[in-house]
Amino acid sequence: MxxxxxxxxxxxxxxxxxxxxxxxxxxxxxxxxxxxxxxxxxxxxxxxxxxxxxxxxxxxxxxxxxxxxxxxxxxxxxxxxxxxxxxxxxxxxxxxxxxxxxxxxxxxxxxxxxxxxxxxxxxxxxxxxxxxxxxxxxxxxxxxxxxxxxxxxxxxxxxxxxxxxxxxxxxxxxxxxxxxxxxxxxxxxxxxxxxxxxxxxxxxxxxxxxxxxxxxxxxxxxxxxxxxxxxxxxxxxxGATESKFISKLFQMHQIIFEHARQTFQGDSQILAHVQSFWDYLEPSIPKKTFKRIKKAGKLSVYADAVSTLLPENQHE
Missing domain, CATH: 3.20.20.70 (Aldolase class I)
Structure with a gap:
């Protein structure tokens, strides 16, 4: 291998x-x-x-x-x-x-x-x-x-x-x-x-x-x-496809997101360090969610958009 x-x-x-x-x-x-x-x-x-x-x-x-x-x-x-x-x-x-x-x-x-x-x-x-x-x-x-x-x-x-x-x-x-x-x-x-x-x-x-x-x-x-x-x-x-891909993607993002919130100040600074996480992931998540994430100008809007990836929020 x-x-x-x-x-x-x-x-x-x-x-x-x-x-x-x-x-x-x-x-x-x-x-x-x-x-x-x-x-x-x-x-x-x-x-x-x-x-x-x-x-x-x-x-x-x-x-x-x-x-x-x-x-x-x-x-x-x-x-x-x-x-x-x-x-x-x-x-x-x-x-x-x-x-x-x-x-x-x-x-x-x-x-x-x-x-x-x-x-x-x-x-x-x-x-x-x-x-x-x-x-x-x-x-x-x-x-x-x-x-x-x-x-x-x-x-x-x-x-x-x-x-x-x-x-x-x-x-x-x-x-x-x-x-x-x-x-x-x-x-x-x-x-x-x-x-x-x-x-x-x-x-x-x-x-x-x-x-x-x-x-x-x-x-x-x-x-x-x-x-x-x-x-x-x-x-x-x-040799197997990751069955919990979206769930793990969310977990990975949360580690980066929490680090950014503790390291930087203000919505714009924090968003500048986390929104790029999604740049190459557009094909893997719903288009509507991707657009909401990339257009978010406030942390609250951004966090809400990311949360829709969780299984319990998929109906939104």
């Missing part, structure tokens, strides 16, 4: 979301936190704070921080900050396709710079040799061409990595267009590290097919598919 890793998504897979998901749905080998970045020469404090499991939430999901950098100097600053916080596993992002990062030579914008990547991999090798931490890489096939990934593969193969996660699209595609399965299969054959597949997984049948087709694959990383179906990983592990 493949490991299922929860991909990081800025603004969605926050510390409280990860903790609530682990408590209610589970089935995840590890949760990858949204990337830590440099801001004004230092690691961004908000990103560092979000790596901590919120107080008062039972359980402690396995969280692996991710960093994004355009040079070995940036990488060192970020890695050192995480090591000082006690993290021993770090993921390096060479896959983010968003222009704000790509234009700063980060994420998939770094894939064409063999020299910079080699310097960062050298630092990973140095830190791995001292056993201070273990490192993995999340990447795309390239920013403009799959040739970029294959030019880097010998360097990556020679670097002590726990695994590589590959999204078989180009950065310039962002999340649109066809997946390049031929290039993925070539990478799969030539990669000497455990390989994790990432991209467009939305149901259990796809995971089963990937497992059948690539028997040496180490796992799958899923982001939007889990946001849309939080039970996806547990359903894959059990």
């Amino acid at each position: 493949l490991k299922v890793l929860f991909a990081p998504l800025q603004g969605y897979t926050t510390g409280i979301y990860r903790a609530a998901h682990a408590k209610i749905f589970g089935g995840i080998e590890a949760y990858y936190a949204p990337f830590l970045r440099i801001e004004n020469g230092h690691p961004r404090e908000r990103d560092l704070r979000d790596l901590e499991t919120p107080a008062g939430v039972p359980g402690s999901p396995r969280v692996i921080p991710q960093v994004i950098a355009n040079s070995v100097e940036e990488f060192k600053i970020l890695a050192d900050a995480l090591l000082q916080k006690g993290f021993t596993e770090i993921d390096f992002n060479m896959g983010c396709p968003f222009p704000m990062q790509v234009n700063r030579h980060r994420g998939s914008g770094l894939l064409g710079d063999t020299q910079a990547v080699q310097a960062i991999m050298g630092e990973i090798a140095r830190q791995s040799a001292t056993e201070t931490a273990r490192f993995s890489v999340k990447m795309r096939l390239g920013q403009d061409s799959p040739d970029e990934a294959f030019a880097l593969l010998p360097i990556l193969n020679d670097t002590p990595l726990t695994h590589i996660t590959l999204h078989p699209r180009l950065g310039k595609q962002q999340y649109k267009g066809a997946i390049d399965i031929k290039s993925f299969e070539k990478f799969y054959r030539e990669c000497r590290h455990p390989l994790v597949y990432n991209g467009n997984i939305t149901d259990v049948s796809q995971i089963n097919e990937i497992e059948r087709r690539y028997p040496n694959l180490a796992g799958v990383m899923i982001g939007r598919g889990l946001l849309a179906r939080p039970s996806l990983a547990s359903e894959y592990r059990t």
Whole structure:
């Protein structure tokens, strides 16, 4: 059975979301936190704070921080900050396709710079040799061409990595267009590290097919598919559809909702942190309920709309 890793998504897979998901749905080998970045020469404090499991939430999901950098100097600053916080596993992002990062030579914008990547991999090798931490890489096939990934593969193969996660699209595609399965299969054959597949997984049948087709694959990383179906990983592990999906969805939401009410002030601030929970769930709940939730401008209206998901309120 493949490991299922929860991909990081800025603004969605926050510390409280990860903790609530682990408590209610589970089935995840590890949760990858949204990337830590440099801001004004230092690691961004908000990103560092979000790596901590919120107080008062039972359980402690396995969280692996991710960093994004355009040079070995940036990488060192970020890695050192995480090591000082006690993290021993770090993921390096060479896959983010968003222009704000790509234009700063980060994420998939770094894939064409063999020299910079080699310097960062050298630092990973140095830190791995001292056993201070273990490192993995999340990447795309390239920013403009799959040739970029294959030019880097010998360097990556020679670097002590726990695994590589590959999204078989180009950065310039962002999340649109066809997946390049031929290039993925070539990478799969030539990669000497455990390989994790990432991209467009939305149901259990796809995971089963990937497992059948690539028997040496180490796992799958899923982001939007889990946001849309939080039970996806547990359903894959059990082989059964979650019969109490809506009830568990409500429970998960309540953990996030209570945390927001204790952390933020005023209806608008609280709603800004909870309404996004539903963004990918529109197909799974009644359309009328979804519209009421997203349009709510007051907490009382919002809470009433969410409560209609409970079985005893389904007649409303």
